[in-house]
Amino acid sequence: MTTILDIQNLGKIYHSGDRELTVLEGVSFSLQAGDTCSIVGPSGSGKTTLLGLCAGLDRASTGSVTLNGIRLDSLSEDKRAQVRNQYVGFIFQNFQLIPTLTALENVMVPLELRGERNVQKQAMELLGRVGLAERHDHYPTQLSGGEQQRVSLARAFSNRPSILFADEPTGNLDEETGEKVERLLFDLNQEAGTTLVVVTHDLELAEKTQRIIRIKGGHVISDKAVHHNQLE
Numbered sequence: 001m002t003t004i005l006d007i008q009n010l011g012k013i014y015h016s017g018d019r020e021l022t023v024l025e026g027v028s029f030s031l032q033a034g035d036t037c038s039i040v041g042p043s044g045s046g047k048t049t050l051l052g053l054c055a056g057l058d059r060a061s062t063g064s065v066t067l068n069g070i071r072l073d074s075l076s077e078d079k080r081a082q083v084r085n086q087y088v089g090f091i092f093q094n095f096q097l098i099p100t101l102t103a104l105e106n107v108m109v110p111l112e113l114r115g116e117r118n119v120q121k122q123a124m125e126l127l128g129r130v131g132l133a134e135r136h137d138h139y140p141t142q143l144s145g146g147e148q149q150r151v152s153l154a155r156a157f158s159n160r161p162s163i164l165f166a167d168e169p170t171g172n173l174d175e176e177t178g179e180k181v182e183r184l185l186f187d188l189n190q191e192a193g194t195t196l197v198v199v200t201h202d203l204e205l206a207e208k209t210q211r212i213i214r215i216k217g218g219h220v221i222s223d224k225a226v227h228h229n230q231l232e
């Protein structure tokens with residue numbers, strides 16, 4: 001088995017003026033390639049911060065993050081961006097689509113960054129998978145929250161990531177669309193072996209992953225394997 005993500009004694013302190021705010025402290029865990037894991041905990045407990053550190057979007061104050069054998073904490077911003085583009089997909093809690101680009105163009109960005117061919121065709125296929133092919137030329141403001149969420153999903157899938165981080169991927173969706181998105185996530189895990197790390201308030205979704213890490217006040221308070229009924 002290959003360790004895809006290993007974090008040790010991770011901490012994050014925000015400074016505002018002369019005040020220090022510790023939002024994460026002493027967080028350690030590791031994931032094997034192909035694992036599915038959820039991170040749960042109350043609002044403000046540090047889930048989004050943790051995901052950002054694991055994905056190399058942000059830098060920790062203490063500790064180490066090793067992604068696919070690469071120590072992220074000692075890399076420059078540029079190098080981290082390269083590693084992200086190569087291995088990481090990220091679905092943001094607030095989507096973070098580029099407002100001046102259409103849905104299709106948003107999905108094309110990671111493919112173009114990788115210098116892939118047939119970028120437009122690939123991006124259209126991905127939009128099709130999330131049920132938005134016919135909305136490809138719409139801008140983010142012309143799409144509903146749930147539709148933006150799905151474009152964000154298509155974009156995250158586009159570079160065929162080794163590990164996908166999803167920050168409340170079903171948080172803004174109705175039940176039916178939420179189930180579709182869930183299925184896409186688990187299909188990607190099954191078909192491509194993509195490691196899945198999901199932050200969610202939805203305990204039913206969390207129970208579908210192999211492991212639930214619970215955080216509170218910036219600390220891991222429990223880390224448990226989920227036992228799935230094989231007959232299900």
Ligand SMILES: Nc1ncnc2c1ncn2[C@@H]1O[C@H](COP(=O)(O)OP(=O)(O)OP(=O)(O)O)[C@@H](O)[C@H]1O
Pocket residue numbers: 014015016021023041042043044045046047048049050093
């Ligand atoms: N850039 C920042 N500067 C200062 N404080 C921050 C910053 N980003 C986050 N925080 C604080 O860190 C804490 C953890 O935030 P985070 O977004 O990780 O929480 P969360 O668990 O994802 O919450 P939610 O469930 O509401 O999304 C919060 O108290 C937040 O206000």
Ligand SMILES: [Mg+2]
Pocket residue numbers: 047048049093167
């Ligand atoms: Mg959050």
